[in-house]
Amino acid sequence: MNTLIVTVGLALVGYLATYLNGVRLAQRQARLARVNLQLSDFYGPLFALMEANSRTYDSFSERYARPDGRDPFDHDIPPTEHELAEWRTWATTVFIPNIQAMRDVVVTKADLLIEQEMPAALLQLCAHVSGYEITAARWAQGRYEEHLSVVSFPGRELRDYTRERFTRLKKEQAVLLGQTATEGRRPRLLGRP
Template structure:
């Protein structure tokens, strides 16, 4: 090796070292940024599930099961008009089962509306809250002994259950995808190493 070529080799090695260091820095920085974005997305999905769609889903499923059970008990297959002979049981189920479940859902919608997936409030959620408000007037009349009205004047929005079930399922799928991606698993491994 020629003595004149030694500085060139050293310069090339230094340049290569700097390039590798910068490349490593950018890759690490990009990876950290991607992991932070994924973590933020997962945090939002978890919050939406835990504070909005999860409680709506559970309360809705429980309400649907209870309503089908009441219909079966009455020997009905669909929501027929409530007969005078069924009124006492209807009031009991409305006040002890359906109204508490409706109150839970109404509170979730009103207090956590910022967690909805869409940019605008879905109409079925507004229709549901309106339905519940309508029942509050009916319940007040029942408390005063007036049983002429038997249901809310604002009907049950059938799209509500479809929306809640579909949104919950989509968020659970997104949660699973975010938690099981290769990048997320790497992040979790690195995080557990740093704790040790």
């Protein structure tokens, strides 16, 4: 009788351990799938667009810098007509499409946010884009009295936000994949450390 009780007890413990391990693995897989989706559909595109936009703006600012090194919109002397025409070209060709793409990521993929509420930098981004859309519409009509959005771009806040969240999710992804910090994304070969 004792043998039967021990056998049944061991079988139950084994079943329970297998069940709990299966639940843990399923939760880990679900978390990995969510992190992958957050990286591929939200934070990855947002980070890439933000970095591209920042670097392009830095190039514009460097190219059209005043003698003191500041860009034409961050200066006591107003921009010249040539500088304003160049700004309209850069804005309509590069900056506005980039920020519209960022806004579209935020609006269509907000369910992938890490936070429970929409961060202020993302709300500011959406408002900034709307402000530029009206400015660009005026440019299309030949009206050039305004050259900036009525809402300022949350540059530093948005850059810090996207970089920190992207980096955090990449680290979590590595942990979920069982990679160490030194391994990074390097593929492991069988039989090799």
